[in-house]
Amino acid sequence: MNIINHILGFPRIGINRELKTAQEKYWNKKISQQELMNIGKKIRKKNWEQQKKLGIDLLPVGDFAWYDHVLTTSMMLGNIPDRHRSFNNKIGLDTLFFMSRGISETGNSAPASEMKKWFNTNYHYIVPEFTINTVFQYSWNQLIEEIDEALSYGHNIKPVLLGPLSYLWLGKEKDNKVNKLDLLNNILNVYKKIIKKLNKRNIEWVQIDEPILSLDLPTDWLDAFIYSYKFLYNNKKNIKILLTTYFGSVEHNMEIIRDLSIDGIHLDILSSNNHDLIQINESIPNNWLLSLGIINGRNIWKTDLVYWFYKIKKLIKNRKKIFLGSSCSLLHSPIDLNCEKELDQEIKSWFSFAIQKCTELYLLKKALLQDDINDLQIWSEPIFSRSKSNKVHNTTVKKRILEIENLIPNRNKMYKKRIVEQKEKLQLPILPTTTIGSFPQTKEIRKLRSDFINKKLDKEKYIQKIKKIIFENIQRQESLSLDVLVHGEPERNDMVEYFGQHLNGFAFTSNGWVQSYGSRCVKPPIIIGDIYRDKPITIELIKYAQSLTKKPVKGMLTGPVTILCWSFPREDLSKKLITKQIALALQDEVLELENSGINIIQIDEPALREGLPLRKKEQKKYLKWAVESFKLSCYGVKNSTQIHTHMCYCEFQDIIQDIINLDVDVITIETSRSSTKLLSLLKKFNYPNEIGLGIYNIHSPNIPSIENMKKLLNKFIQYFPIERLWVNPDCGLKTRNWIETENALQNMVETAKKVRKDLLKNK
Ligand code: GLN
Ligand code: ZN
Numbered sequence: 001m002n003i004i005n006h007i008l009g010f011p012r013i014g015i016n017r018e019l020k021t022a023q024e025k026y027w028n029k030k031i032s033q034q035e036l037m038n039i040g041k042k043i044r045k046k047n048w049e050q051q052k053k054l055g056i057d058l059l060p061v062g063d064f065a066w067y068d069h070v071l072t073t074s075m076m077l078g079n080i081p082d083r084h085r086s087f088n089n090k091i092g093l094d095t096l097f098f099m100s101r102g103i104s105e106t107g108n109s110a111p112a113s114e115m116k117k118w119f120n121t122n123y124h125y126i127v128p129e130f131t132i133n134t135v136f137q138y139s140w141n142q143l144i145e146e147i148d149e150a151l152s153y154g155h156n157i158k159p160v161l162l163g164p165l166s167y168l169w170l171g172k173e174k175d176n177k178v179n180k181l182d183l184l185n186n187i188l189n190v191y192k193k194i195i196k197k198l199n200k201r202n203i204e205w206v207q208i209d210e211p212i213l214s215l216d217l218p219t220d221w222l223d224a225f226i227y228s229y230k231f232l233y234n235n236k237k238n239i240k241i242l243l244t245t246y247f248g249s250v251e252h253n254m255e256i257i258r259d260l261s262i263d264g265i266h267l268d269i270l271s272s273n274n275h276d277l278i279q280i281n282e283s284i285p286n287n288w289l290l291s292l293g294i295i296n297g298r299n300i301w302k303t304d305l306v307y308w309f310y311k312i313k314k315l316i317k318n319r320k321k322i323f324l325g326s327s328c329s330l331l332h333s334p335i336d337l338n339c340e341k342e343l344d345q346e347i348k349s350w351f352s353f354a355i356q357k358c359t360e361l362y363l364l365k366k367a368l369l370q371d372d373i374n375d376l377q378i379w380s381e382p383i384f385s386r387s388k389s390n391k392v393h394n395t396t397v398k399k400r401i402l403e404i405e406n407l408i409p410n411r412n413k414m415y416k417k418r419i420v421e422q423k424e425k426l427q428l429p430i431l432p433t434t435t436i437g438s439f440p441q442t443k444e445i446r447k448l449r450s451d452f453i454n455k456k457l458d459k460e461k462y463i464q465k466i467k468k469i470i471f472e473n474i475q476r477q478e479s480l481s482l483d484v485l486v487h488g489e490p491e492r493n494d495m496v497e498y499f500g501q502h503l504n505g506f507a508f509t510s511n512g513w514v515q516s517y518g519s520r521c522v523k524p525p526i527i528i529g530d531i532y533r534d535k536p537i538t539i540e541l542i543k544y545a546q547s548l549t550k551k552p553v554k555g556m557l558t559g560p561v562t563i564l565c566w567s568f569p570r571e572d573l574s575k576k577l578i579t580k581q582i583a584l585a586l587q588d589e590v591l592e593l594e595n596s597g598i599n600i601i602q603i604d605e606p607a608l609r610e611g612l613p614l615r616k617k618e619q620k621k622y623l624k625w626a627v628e629s630f631k632l633s634c635y636g637v638k639n640s641t642q643i644h645t646h647m648c649y650c651e652f653q654d655i656i657q658d659i660i661n662l663d664v665d666v667i668t669i670e671t672s673r674s675s676t677k678l679l680s681l682l683k684k685f686n687y688p689n690e691i692g693l694g695i696y697n698i699h700s701p702n703i704p705s706i707e708n709m710k711k712l713l714n715k716f717i718q719y720f721p722i723e724r725l726w727v728n729p730d731c732g733l734k735t736r737n738w739i740e741t742e743n744a745l746q747n748m749v750e751t752a753k754k755v756r757k758d759l760l761k762n763k
Contacts, residue, residue: 002321005361009063009329014043020519055362062160067100070125073162078139083110119247124517128171163210192235214248222256233261246328264289268327277315291323298332302352305376330354334512349382392529409635421640432483438732439488474548487545495558496566500525502537526568533585555593555601560629565607576625583632602644623658668692670730679719694730703743709751727752
C-alpha cells in the first residue's frame with residue numbers, strides 16, 4: 001500500500017507576519033528589493049523545512065506570492081494592463097505592485113486592478129484584465145526559480161499552478177470585443193511551455209488548481225476543459241497532472257471530469273455531504289490517482305482522524321496508491337497553535353492550525369500503514385470531550401432556539417404604516433443626512449484601546465476617555481448640522497471582533513493571522529459554542545451619546561450574518577443555527593437599546609452577499625435563512641423604532657429581492673461604482689422602503705464637491721421618490737482623518753440643504 005501525503009499550499013505570510021512587515025517597508029522605501037526578496041526566501045525555506053520535518057511527503061512550490069497567487073499567474077503569463085507597464089516594457093516585482101496597488105507618482109498615475117473575493121473565502125485576489133489586445137507570453141520566472149530553490153535544498157516537490165480555465169474564468173473582460181474563451185489557445189501555449197520547463201526538472205507531479213469545477217459552469221466552459229486538458233496532456237511528456245478541485249463538491253460535473261486527460265484528481269471531500277469513499281472511488285477512472293482532501297484547510301478544528309482511518313482503510317483495499325491531503329490550500333488557516341499562550345488549555349485542545357494539520361496527515365498515514373489506531377485515538381480525544389463540554393453547550397440557548405423554530409419574524413405593521421409613526425417621533429427634514437457609523441480612528445483612540453488591553457488603563461478611566469471622544473464626535477456632528485447622529489465607534493477595533501468579545505461562545509487567538517489581501521491580515525474570532533448575551537454590549541455608550549443631543553443617535557450593531565461570515569464557525573452546528581443564536585443575542589441588545597430611549601438602530605450586514613454559497617441550488621436556502629436571521633435580530637421592536645442596515649462591496653443585482661425582504665426602514669448602501677445600474681434596479685424592483693445611496697466615496701481622500709454631490713442627488717431623485725431618500729457617505733469613515741471628514745460632511749450637508757431649498761422653490 002502506498003500513501004503519499006501532501007498539502008495544497010502553506011500560509012505565505014510567515015509566523016510573525018514577516019512578509020507583511022517587509023512588503024510595507026519596501027513600499028515605504030525603508031528596505032531594498034533585495035532585502036525584500038531575502039525575506040521571502042527565508043519564509044519559503046522555513047515553510048518547506050517545517051513541512052518536511054512534520055512528515056509531509058510532497059512539498060508544494062508556487063504557493064508563495066508577493067501579493068496574491070492569481071496576480072503571480074498574471075505576471076507569469078505576461079498579462080499586464082498597459083497602464084501598469086513601465087516605459088521600457090520591463091516586467092519586474094514593481095510591475096506586480098503597480099497592478100495590485102496602482103501607480104501614484106507625480107505625473108504618472110494609474111489605478112490598481114480590481115480586487116475580488118476568492119470564491120467564498122475571505123481572501124481577495126487581483127482580478128486579471130482581458131482586452132481585445134491581450135496576448136499571453138511567458139514573462140515571469142518566479143515559479144521556476146522557486147522550484148530550483150526548493151530542489152537545491154533537496155526537497156521532494158510538487159509545483160502548483162492555477163489552471164488556465166480557472167484563471168480565465170476569474171478574470172474580467174474589459175471591453176466587449178473580447179471573449180475569454182477566445183483566449184484559450186493562446187493561454188494553453190504558455191502553459192505548455194511552463195510544463196515543458198517542469199519536465200526538464202525531473203518532477204513527478206504538477207498540481208493544477210481548477211477550483212471553478214465546483215461551480216455551475218456553462219457547457220462551453222465544460223467543453224473547454226476537455227479540450228484544454230487533452231492539449232496539455234498530449235504535450236506534457238513524463239510529468240503527471242494532478243487536477244485539484246476545492247471549496248465544493250464536483251459531483252455535478254463528474255461526467256465531464258471523468259473524460260479529462262489527467263493523471264490524478266484531488267477532491268475536497270469535506271465540502272461534500274458524501275463521505276462514501278468507496279462510491280467516490282468508483283466514480284473516477286481506475287487508472288487515476290485519487291487525492292483525498294480530508295484535512296480542512298479553511299477552518300481551525302482538529303480532524304477526527306479515527307473517523308477517517310476507518311473510511312480510508314476500507315478504500316485502500318481497492319486502491320494501491322492514494323494521496324492524503326488538505327481540502328484546499330492552508331493559506332486560509334492560521335499557522336501555529338503553539339504560538340497561542342493565552343488560550344484556555346481545554347479550548348486549545350480542540351484546534352489545529354496549519355502546522356498541526358501537517359501533523360494530522362502524518363499521523364493518519366502512519367496509522368494506516370501500521371494498522372494501529374492508538375495515536376489517532378489520543379489525537380481525537382478532545383473532539384469527544386468537546387462534544388460534552390459546558391463551554392460549548394448551553395441549554396437555555398438551545399431551548400430558546402427551539403421556541404422560535406416556527407416563528408416568522410415579520411414586523412408588526414407594514415413599512416407604510418410604521419413610517420407614519422416614525423416620522424411623527426423623529427421629526428426629520430426631507431433628505432435627512434447621516435453617516436454610516438464610524439469616525440476617524442485617530443492615533444489617540446488606538447493608543448487608548450491598546451493601553452486598556454495592556455492593562456495600562458483601568459476600565460473606568462478607559463470608558464471615561466472613550467466618552468470624551470464620543471462627546472467630541474457629537475459636538476462635531478452638531479456643528480455640521482447632520483440630522484441623525486452616531487457615536488462614532490471609538491471603542492471598536494473591528495466590527496465583528498468587538499461583538500465577539502462581548503458575547504459568550506467566542507474564543508480569540510493572539511497570533512491567528514490569516515492573509516486577507518496583499519499585506520493585510522485578519523485575525524477572525526472563533527465560534528466555539530452556543531452564543532448568548534449575558535450583559536449589555538453597546539447600551540452605556542449609545543445612551544451616553546444620546547444624552548448629549550436632542551437629535552436622534554443611531555444605535556450601532558453588527559448583523560448576525562456578518563458576524564458569522566467573518567469568524568471561524570463551529571462545525572457541529574449548521575451555519576443557519578449559529579446565525580440564529582447570534583440573532584437572538586443581538587435581539588436582546590436591540591430591545592434594550594429601544595428601552596433606553598434609542599429610536600433608530602442600525603444593524604450592519606456588509607457580508608450578506610458574500611455568504612452566498614457557490615452553487616446556485618444552495619443559494620436560495622441560504623438567502624432565506626440569512627434574511628430571517630436578520631429579521632430575528634430586530635424582531636419585537638415597536639413600529640416607531642426605525643431599523644437601518646448598511647451594506648457595501650457587493651453586487652446587489654442578484655440579491656435585490658432579498659434586500660427588499662429584509663424589510664428594513666432604511667438601508668444605506670455603497671453605490672460609488674455604478675449608481676445608474678443600482679438605481680434602475682431599484683426602480684425595476686420598486687424598492688419599497690427608504691434608502692441612502694452613498695453620495696461620495698470614502699475610500700478616497702479627495703473632498704467631494706457640492707456641485708458633484710448635487711448632480712448625483714438630483715439624479716437619485718429622478719429615479720427614486722424624494723420622501724424616501726437619505727443623504728450619506730457610502731461607508732464608515734474610520735480610515736479617513738478629521739480634516740477630510742469634516743470638509744466632506746460639510747459639503748454633503750450643504751448639498752442636502754441646497755437641494756431641499758430648490759425643491760421648495762419649484763413647488
Ligand atoms: N458601521 C460600520 C462603520 O461605519 C460599517 C462598516 C462596514 O460597512 N464595513 O465602520
Ligand atoms: Zn460599508
